[in-house]
Amino acid sequence: MQCESRLTLDASAADHVVDVANVVREPALGGDRPADLARFEGVLDALADFSRDPAVQVYAITDRSLLTDARLTARERERLDRWYRHGLMEVLPRADDRILELADALGVRVVSGDNFLDFHRAHPWIPGDRDRFLRPVLGDDGVIVVRPRIMPVPPEWQVSRKEEEGLLLEAGVLRRWAPNGHLTVLGRHWRCPEPGCPLFGAGDRPSTALPRRRRDRVLCPTHGGPLADAGPRPRQVQVKVLMDGTVRGRFMVTAGEPLAVGRAPAGGGAVLGTWVDDHAVESVSRTHVVLAFDGRVLTVLDERSANGTRIRRSRPAGDELVPLHHGSRWTLRRGDSVVLHDRLELLPSGRQFVFEEDGTDGTVDPLRQESAAGPTMMGVPLPALDEGRRGDGRE
Incomplete structure (x- = not known):
């Protein structure tokens, strides 16, 4: 698959934010050159396998210096410049803070070998984080893979995270998105x-990137100036x-x-x-479900x-299967998926930001437990639940 089809702003x-300069300039990812764009392509393949x-859709960000790095070939520099001009890659004088801003605001994972030590105080969620970072490494077979990583906690980190965050907020240094x-x-x-x-310059291309926020101002990540509000955009x-677990x-x-x-x-x-494939889709109704998004859930x-x-x-x-009866509506929460066929x-x-908080404790009543234990494909319609027994996300 072409590299460009996996790039999106x-x-x-x-699905992920990739620190392009860090990947391209990492000799441990293979190749004989100090900078090699093939490493980035290898990371894209690794993310496709991992997910x-x-x-897989990747938000690529790089330091501006990579576009003029003489250690890359002229053709590689041309490709990077084309991705930038076509709105497929974000380019900044220094990308680290923007990478962390996206991870914090959007909840996407960062792919980088950088420890971001100089940003631990501005982003107190980094030290010890186990969920938001992936490290690209060279596998035993010489192919790049990505692995979850635990971010280091600097020895000098002695101030509690909440205390440190409060000090930074008071000083106007911490630039995080409010919930x-x-x-x-x-x-x-x-x-x-x-x-x-x-x-944010092309009138014929939707501005789908995330602007930067500095206090009450909305700014262009590339040029740093204020952005003009061009009207509402549907969320x-x-x-x-997924079929057989693969997207x-x-x-x-x-x-x-x-x-x-x-x-x-x-x-x-x-x-x-x-x-x-035809076999799976034959078991799906012409109109099986209707999805609706109100901008929040x-x-x-x-x-x-x-x-x-x-x-x-x-x-x-362990996973719990809950039947959704005809005419019933379910509010999807984090971790939920809709099963149409086994x-x-x-x-x-x-x-x-897609999900509301799930306040339930995960318990189900006996009828729902019995139904959930059956096969995914149902040969007969499920019995209706009593009105008083509907719970969790159903209406």
């Missing part, structure tokens, strides 16, 4: 006054189509525009046959599917 679609998603603060700017189109800005959430495709659900999903939805929608409605729908809930004690699921994006 869409804040709603990116089981051949079309859900990025929703406001992602709900607007923005334009940069600088001609030819690759992120979207990404949904992935086969993806589509977007736009706020205020319910989307039918099935074998051949009437009036348009997400046609699953585009991505999965994503819900799923079973449209009287012939073989039923289940919600797979991720729990510490081989086919819909997985909402892992963006932290």
